[in-house]
Amino acid sequence: MPKCIACKEKWTWKQSMRSFVTFSRFISCPYCEKKQMFTSMTRISMLLLVFVPYITMPYVINDEVKSSAVAIGIAIYLLTLLLLLPFLMDFREIPKHLQKYAQK
Ligand SMILES: [Zn+2]
Structure with a gap:
């Protein structure tokens, strides 16, 4: 977490997910309201994890039976990912040149 x-x-898991689904660049702490942002590593790994199935999908689907199995697999994968995302999240201080945007 x-x-x-x-x-x-x-x-908490819920608080982390809320910060993720807002897609805002800056996230306020639910306890002290200090604004912070995800580390770039966090952003990159989240993007990769979400998009990898979409990128690989066209290569594995060549018949109907296979494609429905893949669809189920991806659904399970995304659900698991959703549950695990908060464990991958990491915050950092907002750099000085971005702080003016975080004031609002
Ligand atoms: Zn705090």
């Missing part, structure tokens, strides 16, 4: 960079409180 991600930890706040300011107060070091651990976020």
Whole structure:
């Protein structure tokens, strides 16, 4: 689970998911309201994990039986991913040149 960079409180799964689904660049801590952002590693790994099935899909689907199995596989994969995402999240301080955008 991600930890706040300011107060070091651990976020719950629900709080982490909420910060993820808003897709905002800056995330306020639910405890101390300190704004922070995901590390670039976090962003990259989340993007990769979500898009890899879509990229590989066209290559594995060549008949109907296979494609429905793949569809189920991907559904399970995405569901598991959703459950595990908060464990991959990591926050960092907002760099100085971005702080003016975080004020709002
Ligand atoms: Zn905090």
